[in-house]
Amino acid sequence: MLAVLAVLVLLGIWQRDVLTYAFLQAKGQIGILMQVEDVDQVLADKTFPDSLKARIRLIQEIKQFGVDSLGLTPSDNYTTFYNQHGRPLIWLITASERYKIEPYQWHFPVVGTFPYKGYFDSTRAVTEEKALIDNGFDTDIGEVSAWSTLGYLKDPILSSMLLRRVGSLTNLILHELTHGTLFVKNNLELNENLASFVGDQGTIRFLKYKYGGDSEQMRQYEYSKRYNDAYSRHMLRGAGRLDSLYKTFGPDPTPSPEKDSLKLKLITDIVGDTDTLLSGKRTLTNKNRWPDGKLPNNAYFISYLTYKSKQDSFRQEFEKKFEGDLKKYLNHLKGKYPSL
Template sequence: MIKKILLALLAVILLLSIFYYDVLSYGFMQARGQISILMNVEKVDDILSDQNFPDSLKRRIRLIQEIKQFGVDSLGLEPSENYTTFYNQHGRPLIWLITASERYKIEPHEWHFPIVGTFPYKGFFDSTRAVSEEKELMKKGLDTDIGDVSAWSTLGYLKDPILSSMLKRKDGSLANLILHELTHGTLFVKNNLELNENLASFVGDQGAIRFLKYKYGAESPEMRTYEYSKKYNDAYSQHMLRGTVRLDSLYKTFGNEKAADARKDTLKKQLIRQIIDDTDTLLSGTQTLTTKKRLADDKLPNNAYFISYLTYKSKQEIFLKEFESKFAGDLKAYLQYLKKQYPSM
């Protein structure tokens, strides 16, 4: 009897392994990549006591520690062991992110994973595997976008290290990045990446402003630099979000036919060209884009590029309105409210 049960369990395991081969293979690859990083990190305390490590970079590491503590004390982010280790990338990117969308619809292609849920993007520690995945998506007629990312969050399950590339960022950008990732470890709602990433972007922005004021003052060069950068980035994001509406309106005139069509592709490319070229008018009077080269047709973004703005920036006005009207600028109280509103993983 026991033998039959064991054989039945083995059969079930084999069937599941076959059915979920891609998921298991991907999970193994991601685990191997993450473990490889964790096996090669150094303790921050050791780095700071190393006389051969440049003092200028030690100051950047101490700044990260200060940003993290500010996030915990002043913003109500969860304490964690994140950023207590350091990983030297030696100038190489670590993870590549793929986003995909329908050819004639601004709709994200989604990947489904056990436990963590559904995601509108997929990350790879192996660039070869990432490119291979992108080619398969393109064969299916999907628009794709691929690029390396500057940080990621393991939601508190592992100690996320300080990456050497972080140390090159300006103070405001660094604060934004650290607070963004720490927000994921504080509140992360399963199967709602648009809410998760928009919230982390909102806390990163608002938290960075508060940190810079606290450390340098409201009229400091660091604050002015960040405010100008934020003003342009916000304008660019809103422009791209308006672009998604314009593209969706165009695609609705195409009907439900998904097959590639030269006429449709021409109209699509013309509109994307117009959206991208119109960025030259953002923050008119500045020198931000006056020397920007016109992109060649084969370098123009596609629907997948616009998906990222929906994922990260589409709810900023909603968060800001609620934050200002109900919480009078108290970010810590707002986060506590959101944690009660949404069940976090």
């Protein structure tokens, strides 16, 4: 017993940071779950706005469509509601080396390796980001609009979800439900790319089913998707250009003004070119996306590799081998990959 106790103590010291983080995440998650309301109670509340009740009913319909038509796994997700009162809930950090387009990896027991780390406490998120910056890493930090507990807990409807447009809301719900259907350990690039692919394809199918192919909801979504796809492809090309530049620096990671100047010039060019996406039909000025003239760094480009780099390969397999049948394709992937 003493030997076992000694091992546990040593393990606790060795994994202190992981255990502390796990405790904080559990505390944050439990804090939310203790304040949720059942959806039925919210829908029966006469003081709750009818327009938001309609959004809750829409989420229920989206979820059922995902199960019936797309083959997503049934769950108790989105049967409860959490009112954020306008406050963000979780902050996500990504990081990369100064001269590499390569994600910093966080390792966790059971669930595996992640190229990002989330916090329910913004102060701790900022503290961790500062530590990464002090160690020479590029970082990016931002608020998260949803997350998935992979079916182990009942993920609630968040009040911020109800303010989204129909297409955006549908995509978000189907994206997160995909994580609860298939989640491969130590392969976040596959997981997030797949969820993005199913979210996009599933949304098109749902909007056609509910509103029709010529509906305003469909037009809004297709327009946004065209621009977002063009922006994602542009940033992926930018990541490739940065990677090529960094390879010319050689193996020495030592910072230098010359390297930083070449890096800044290329990132400035990449960001500047976003103003002309879709031949000027919609512009995105640096001022709008990059307030105070603060340009993105390597960590920003990492997110596009994580979420968007495999879209073409998914689409080709989906169209050629499965003739656009999303349910069959998802069932194929569930058989191909082991899921947590």
